[in-house]
Amino acid sequence: MGFLWRTRQRVSNEKKITPVTMTTWSESETEKEITIPPEFQCPISIDLMKDPVIISTGITYDRESIETWISSGNKTCPVTNTVLTTFDQTPNHTIRKMIQSWCVEEGSSLVQRIPTPRVPLMPREVYEICRKLSSATRRGDYEKCWEVIGKITKLGDENEKNRKCVNENGVGLVLCECFEEFSGDEKLTFMLTEILYLLTWMTPIGLEGVTKLASATSICCVAGLLKSKDDLVRENAAFVIKEILMLSETRIYALAVENGIAEALVKLIRDSVSPNATKSSLIAIYQMALQNPAIALEFLEIGLVNMTVEMVVDAENSVCENALAVLDAICETEKGREEVRKHALVMPLLVKKIAKVSELATRSSVSMILKLCKTGNAFAVEEVVRLGAFQKVLLVLQVGYGEETKEKATELLKMMNSHMKLMSGCVDSVKEFKYLKKPF
Structure with missing residues (x-):
């Protein structure tokens, strides 16, 4: 049994919506048409709305359709042509519940019920997360920090939109502050490892945040994680080392040599952990070799030339x-x-x-x-x-x-x-x- 959306008429110049029919087939191959009420149709796609949201002009659209409209560079309401003062979208719970009820009334065997969508992360929620993590870091409350870090991880793992919202609203800096604060405590490696993972999808971390990671204790900690037995931890550590070395400070290069980062980076490439790990390691090696001839000679002694030539080949x-x-x-x-x-x-x-x-x-x-x-x-x-x-x-x-x-x-x-x-x-x-x- 399948179903097919069939649009009878698109939006006219007056922005009116004509009811759309949905053709379905039962197991006996008998065709049946269901008319979708106009108020349940998205003015853009003319399809049944799955996640109805209201924009600043008061018009309701399906979230996916209006987000596509805005991301394409449009700054007006598609129906009223009014310039949007804000791109915020508010879930229209009333319409959503009405659509869900309608789907049930039409029969679950004919119309798939529209699930309740997950409300996307908003900047104000991210600001509160930053406040809590920053406060816990200043107090030295690692248990509270771990709780907030877990929440950030969960939000980021849900979808890419959450990651983008987290990345754009200052979480990277407070994570760097937290890492720097607890980097000297080996008992908290589990938390520091998770922070490195989060920082890999917060590019660019920002100058202020990277500066926090460039402290002596932080570099020592990242160098230790770069030598971990866990390949994912090594990959994330290589990413952070690459960001730190871009500061191009003599002090940092001295710390890198002192902590055996050159050997760890070459080993990471030799082990072929992942393309991302290789790219991060090469960029870090480039920074080190370019800034300090003595480090370049160290790379020669551990067989870097043959390894890089082989990479150029294929x-x-x-x-x-x-x-x-x-x-x-x-x-x-x-x-x-x-x-x-x-x-x-x-x-x-x-x-x-x-x-x-x-x-x-x-x-x-x-x-x-x-x-x-x-x-x-x-x-x-x-x-x-x-x-x-x-x-x-x-x-x-x-x-x-x-x-x-x-x-x-x-x-x-x-x-x-x-x-x-x-x-x-x-x-x-x-x-x-x-x-x-x-x-x-």
Whole structure:
């Protein structure tokens, strides 16, 4: 037995609603039509409302339909065309109960009863949650904190709308304050672990919140969780470490080294815990290697180059671009360039990835090729020319890449052009590329 909504007439210019019929079939295949009362129809979809809500103009719509209307950029009431002063929606319990009663009267075998919808989370409720958690944190009442954290988790697990509401109304900051307050207590690892989980869907955490996480005790705690036996905990810890390192403070990098974060991040990548864990770890490693050459050398000693090259070969684009960025940061040091040159796949991969993966990947590839050619011998330039890099790098100048990338591309083209002039008449490029004096 099935049923089919059949719209007889859409909303007219006068915004009137014509009753809609629903065709149903019983087990004996006898067709029966049920007319939906106009007051139960959504003015937008002309279907039976499942979650009727009233907007500021006093008109009732189905929640899904009016939310779609508003999210599409519309700022007026579909029926009255009045500009909405607020996008708040109030559940119309009266209409909902009438619809439910009507469904029952028509017979449960013909019409599926409309369930009572769950009222979505409102900002004022989130403000109260923040107040309670902040107050409990100041008092050092971890039991109350755990109770509130459990409520936040439950609300977020219900649906994405709740998560969005929580994220937009300051919960991230009070969670960071709570983490910082109790991070020195190993007995509360269960609560600190849950806070890390919540912070992963509160991006961006915000400068004030991340600063709280960047205290010595907090970093030590996150580093410990990064070495946990639970892969999900490790993944969440890598996300938070990545956020902390973006503050680019020397003190933080020193704490990261002191707490063995470099080794833990590389191990997380090597264990292939998840794509998200790998991306967070690569971004964190990039920040560390770029800011401190000593840390870059530490990464070399634990086999980072081979691992990242392998990721460039067959990883998804987002992982590939982060892996290239890490290799580029490693090439800032002479020791790093030596290690990268040892890998026979590096140059072919770099040329292949130009203008193929993303703008970030192209920037990193061009930057690495230039570094390796400038500090290497003539064979490095000859190799990139032989691999067809000239045409690809020239394309970079013709496409909308950043000025820094274009400057490096221009310098690289000049190097390759000079090398080709020395080659026995293979390419007469002197006249063709005289204009390469500055990026354009």
